[in-house]
Amino acid sequence: MYVVTAAEMAEIDRMASRDYFVPSIVLMENAGLRVTESIRRYFGGRVAGKRVLIFAGKGNNGGDGLVVARHLHNEGAEVKVFLLARPEDLRGDPRTNLEIYQKMGGKIFPILEQSHLQRADISLLYADLVVDAIFGTGFKGAALGLTGEVIKLINNAGKPIVAVDLPSGLDADTGQVHGPCIKATWTVTFALPKRGLVLEPGATLAGELEVVDIGIPRRLIESRNLRLRLLTPAWCREQLKPRDPSSHKGNFGHVLVVGGSQGMVGAVALAALGALRAGAGLVTAAVPRSLQDVLAAKTTEVMTRGLPEMPGGVLSREALPYILELLEKCTVLAIGPGLSRDKTTVSLVLELLPQVRCPVVIDADALNALAEDRKYLREAEKEAVLTPHPGEMARLIETTTAQVQADRLGVATRAAQDWRVTVVLKGARTIIASPSGEAFINPTGNPGMATAGSGDVLTGVVAGLIAQGLPVPVAAALGAYIHGAAGDYAARTQGQQGLVAGDLLNYLPRVFRKLEARTEKTCLGKGLPL
Ligand SMILES: NC(=O)C1=CN([C@@H]2O[C@H](COP(=O)(O)OP(=O)(O)OC[C@H]3O[C@@H](n4cnc5c(N)ncnc54)[C@H](OP(=O)(O)O)[C@@H]3O)[C@@H](O)[C@H]2O)[C@@H](O)CC1
Ligand SMILES: Nc1ncnc2c1ncn2[C@@H]1O[C@H](COP(=O)(O)OP(=O)(O)O)[C@@H](O)[C@H]1O
Ligand SMILES: [K+]
Numbered sequence: 071m072y073v074v075t076a077a078e079m080a081e082i083d084r085m086a087s088r089d090y091f092v093p094s095i096v097l098m099e100n101a102g103l104r105v106t107e108s109i110r111r112y113f114g115g116r117v118a119g120k121r122v123l124i125f126a127g128k129g130n131n132g133g134d135g136l137v138v139a140r141h142l143h144n145e146g147a148e149v150k151v152f153l154l155a156r157p158e159d160l161r162g163d164p165r166t167n168l169e170i171y172q173k174m175g176g177k178i179f180p181i182l183e184q185s186h187l188q189r190a191d192i193s194l195l196y197a198d199l200v201v202d203a204i205f206g207t208g209f210k211g212a213a214l215g216l217t218g219e220v221i222k223l224i225n226n227a228g229k230p231i232v233a234v235d236l237p238s239g240l241d242a243d244t245g246q247v248h249g250p251c252i253k254a255t256w257t258v259t260f261a262l263p264k265r266g267l268v269l270e271p272g273a274t275l276a277g278e279l280e281v282v283d284i285g286i287p288r289r290l291i292e293s294r295n296l297r298l299r300l301l302t303p304a305w306c307r308e309q310l311k312p313r314d315p316s317s318h319k320g321n322f323g324h325v326l327v328v329g330g331s332q333g334m335v336g337a338v339a340l341a342a343l344g345a346l347r348a349g350a351g352l353v354t355a356a357v358p359r360s361l362q363d364v365l366a367a368k369t370t371e372v373m374t375r376g377l378p379e380m381p382g383g384v385l386s387r388e389a390l391p392y393i394l395e396l397l398e399k400c401t402v403l404a405i406g407p408g409l410s411r412d413k414t415t416v417s418l419v420l421e422l423l424p425q426v427r428c429p430v431v432i433d434a435d436a437l438n439a440l441a442e443d444r445k446y447l448r449e450a451e452k453e454a455v456l457t458p459h460p461g462e463m464a465r466l467i468e469t470t471t472a473q474v475q476a477d478r479l480g481v482a483t484r485a486a487q488d489w490r491v492t493v494v495l496k497g498a499r500t501i502i503a504s505p506s507g508e509a510f511i512n513p514t515g516n517p518g519m520a521t522a523g524s525g526d527v528l529t530g531v532v533a534g535l536i537a538q539g540l541p542v543p544v545a546a547a548l549g550a551y552i553h554g555a556a557g558d559y560a561a562r563t564q565g566q567q568g569l570v571a572g573d574l575l576n577y578l579p580r581v582f583r584k585l586e587a588r589t590e591k592t593c594l595g596k597g598l599p600l
């Protein structure tokens with residue numbers, strides 16, 4: 071599902087009218103009707119007698135709200151419209167809908183000064199639902215003054231709120247807020263989700279997100295060459311090919327995981343098992359020699375190799391020829407989990423990466439090694455996935471974590487194009503940016519996953535998917551979705567607090583099964599019960 075900026079949406083709206091002859095008031099009518107339908111569903115099919123307050127701004131978002139008011143009024147709901155503008159300030163479609171609503175006997179209450187807030191406050195006490203039609207994609211900056219007061223009043227009323235297109239006060243392009251913002255129970259957004267609705271904190275402020283069709287021609291949307299998508303189960307299903315009955319493990323690739331250091335062997339185990347759980351045929355884990363037996367004891371299905379090490383149990387430069395030899399038999403390399411930031415290891419990583427001929431997933435301390443010398447990133451021809459959390463990303467581009475978090479999408483897409491790699495910027499709503507300029511936002515995952523080692527599992531899952539032949543950017547996006555979905559499954563079953571990275575390994579198969587179920591039925595004629 072494509073995700074758009076306010077400007078892209080406005081251009082699509084404009085073209086719908088200008089080039090496809092869809093009158094804008096028809097789009098507004100469709101928008102209002104879709105919100106009315108959603109409200110009717112919310113009330114279990116009947117709105118008669120329900121007390122609904124509609125807060126309308128002076129623009130087209132307000133116009134949508136007036137369409138909603140008209141239809142609810144017609145169906146017998148008790149509707150009050152609080153208009154944050156003088157009627158004479160309304161123009162065009164919003165003005166038309168105001169006049170129709172008033173002609174039908176609909177009630178309008180102005181909110182133009184502090185004293186008007188009193189009436190709104192009292193009405194909120196008795197309301198069954200509040201409709202937020204103050205601002206949509208035309209909002210800029212911060213809601214100050216009276217408008218900010220109204221937003222705070224609505225939020226504090228403790229009543230269910232449906233936001234029209236966007237929660238008012240939200241920046242449609244970044245998902246950030248710079249002042250008061252409606253905290254919606256749910257949001258009905260038109261045609262396509264705006265970026266701010268799928269990036270935090272906007273995703274949380276929007277509540278449940280409903281994307282509705284308002285009659286924008288599909289061909290128009292397809293013609294816009296949009297570059298950002300929200301990952302969906304449907305898209306993930308498309309990437310998963312059913313397994314041919316005569317497959318053997320060689321068909322599913324061989325992952326080499328290189329990592330580990332004294333005290334950090336678990337990270338390698340999590341990554342190696344993550345690769346197997348993602349469906350890789352074979353996985354070899356190469357660690358400092360003194361850790362090999364421990365690792366073998368922890369990971370039955372994983373083949374292990376001991377590598378030359380320094381005192382203190384970190385990989386030494388002598389490990390390089392061993393790793394290159396192992397790579398001759400492998401499809402993909404995953405490097406970094408538990409490596410340590412020891413300077414010998416750093417120089418090993420910097421010497422090894424330019425010689426790697428297969429796709430590589432670079433995580434954790436291998437990323438930190440690249441932060442010390444970006445030559446490989448700038449110059450080498452490579453098929454690589456970087457999986458930084460915001461802190462690692464900040465080190466890589468020499469900025470602060472806060473600056474990375476303030477523009478996650480921009481940071482990830484710029485890095486992907488500058489370095490010609492796929493960047494997986496982890497965190498709430500992971501961003502996956504490919505060298506081609508395409509990017510994905512991952513909606514799965516939860517704070518229960520903010521626990522040591524969950525990133526190592528993701529590294530393994532992505533490597534495991536590449537091992538099975540998926541294109542690198544697709545494997546990264548699919549891996550992030552499935553990894554987060556496993557975390558959501560685990561959190562639903564056992565809560566977020568007690569979730570540990572190892573739990574993700576146990577839930578990965580159930581996520582794959584949910585995704586494969588459709589294809590299995592179609593492909594093999596039989597199939598597991600859903
Ligand atoms: N055909 C279409 O286009 C369709 C559009 N649709 C709907 O239109 C919505 C976009 O409508 P929009 O562009 O009129 O802007 P909207 O969000 O209503 O803002 C209203 C006014 O708020 C003002 N304002 C801005 N920032 C402010 C601030 N910080 N503090 C105070 N005021 C501020 C600003 O006033 P100005 O700055 O111009 O004086 C602006 O004019 C879209 O979200 C969807 O719901 C659907 O019906 C589908 C068809
Ligand atoms: N609040 C959150 N919401 C969703 N996913 C999260 C959240 N916090 C962390 N995660 C996910 O958990 C994983 C954390 O990875 P990382 O920070 O590398 O942990 P570690 O380095 O300990 O393995 C990432 O996949 C990240 O997207
Ligand atoms: K709104």
